[in-house]
Amino acid sequence: MDIVVKSEELNSLVERHKAKGDTVGFVPTMGALHAGHLSLVEKARERADIVVVSVFVNPTQFNNQDDLINYPVTIEQDIEMLQAAKCDILFNPTVMEVYPDEDKRVFDFGMLDKVMEGEFRPGHFNGVAQVVSRLFDLVKPDSAFFGEKDFQQLAIIKRMVKDLNYNVNIVPCPIVREADGLAMSSRNVRLSEEQRKESVLISETLFESKILMKTKNIKEVINFVVDKINSSSLLRVEYFNIVDGDTLQPIDDWRRSEYIVGCIAVFADKVRLIDNLIYKNFHDAC
Numbered sequence: 001m002d003i004v005v006k007s008e009e010l011n012s013l014v015e016r017h018k019a020k021g022d023t024v025g026f027v028p029t030m031g032a033l034h035a036g037h038l039s040l041v042e043k044a045r046e047r048a049d050i051v052v053v054s055v056f057v058n059p060t061q062f063n064n065q066d067d068l069i070n071y072p073v074t075i076e077q078d079i080e081m082l083q084a085a086k087c088d089i090l091f092n093p094t095v096m097e098v099y100p101d102e103d104k105r106v107f108d109f110g111m112l113d114k115v116m117e118g119e120f121r122p123g124h125f126n127g128v129a130q131v132v133s134r135l136f137d138l139v140k141p142d143s144a145f146f147g148e149k150d151f152q153q154l155a156i157i158k159r160m161v162k163d164l165n166y167n168v169n170i171v172p173c174p175i176v177r178e179a180d181g182l183a184m185s186s187r188n189v190r191l192s193e194e195q196r197k198e199s200v201l202i203s204e205t206l207f208e209s210k211i212l213m214k215t216k217n218i219k220e221v222i223n224f225v226v227d228k229i230n231s232s233s234l235l236r237v238e239y240f241n242i243v244d245g246d247t248l249q250p251i252d253d254w255r256r257s258e259y260i261v262g263c264i265a266v267f268a269d270k271v272r273l274i275d276n277l278i279y280k281n282f283h284d285a286c
């Protein structure tokens with residue numbers, strides 16, 4: 001695996017592969033890798049000739065400085081995991097390399113970023129779009145792989161690709177869960193033993209709510225999920241929205257859409273966890 005810090009070096013490596021006709025699959029990450037990231041690398045390996053992974057903790061997407069400072073950095077371990085996963089190129093740039101000049105771009109995502117993460121983390125998605133577009137310019141991938149755990153991020157990236165006319169195929173990859181159901185996240189390592197045990201309540205409650213959708217209306221299901229998770233003294237729901245999977249706007253009736261997703265953010269003290277569950281997806285039926 002080549003490990004590069006400089007964009008010129010990345011560029012010459014990628015160009016060499018492209019000259020041979022190789023396709024480039026790209027997995028952007030902020031490091032602190034886990035099996036969820038490795039599933040993206042695996043999918044990229046299946047779909048592309050070479051795989052580029054970036055490890056870059058992007059300062060512009062953190063609306064909370066504490067979260068940025070405490071974001072886990074485990075680069076030695078990441079390198080070992082990527083080597084074992086047969087990644088071809090690791091791009092591990094500095095902030096100056098990604099942003100030689102301040103990125104002042106302000107994106108317009110319409111209503112997509114007015115809800116959920118966009119509402120509770122102002123500026124977050126603007127920062128995500130800045131870095132992903134910078135990385136796309138540097139890596140020039142044919143396809144890029146993103147986890148469905150960050151459901152809203154995926155919608156934002158698809159929109160950015162469309163608006164900026166990138167010729168990059170965005171490939172969504174399913175959530176990877178721990179054995180007890182907790183969605184894998186780099187932030188999970190910050191949970192205390194007690195919080196870690198308790199946080200299983202998030203996925204358990206979401207799964208239970210899927211059964212309830214047969215007999216309860218949306219408002220009742222929302223109340224059930226929020227009350228059950230908040231009944232734990234260690235967890236606090238920040239939001240739980242049931243939304244249309246394309247527009248991300250809240251819906252009030254199961255019959256209102258053929259693609260329905262429940263998205264949740266929960267605090268375990270200072271650690272913020274997100275998860276989601278697809279209630280209905282017409283794509284499955286096609």
Ligand code: PAF
Pocket residue numbers: 028029030056058061128131132150153
């Ligand atoms: O999902 C993430 O880890 C980050 O938001 C991303 C896409 C790597 C951009 O920094």
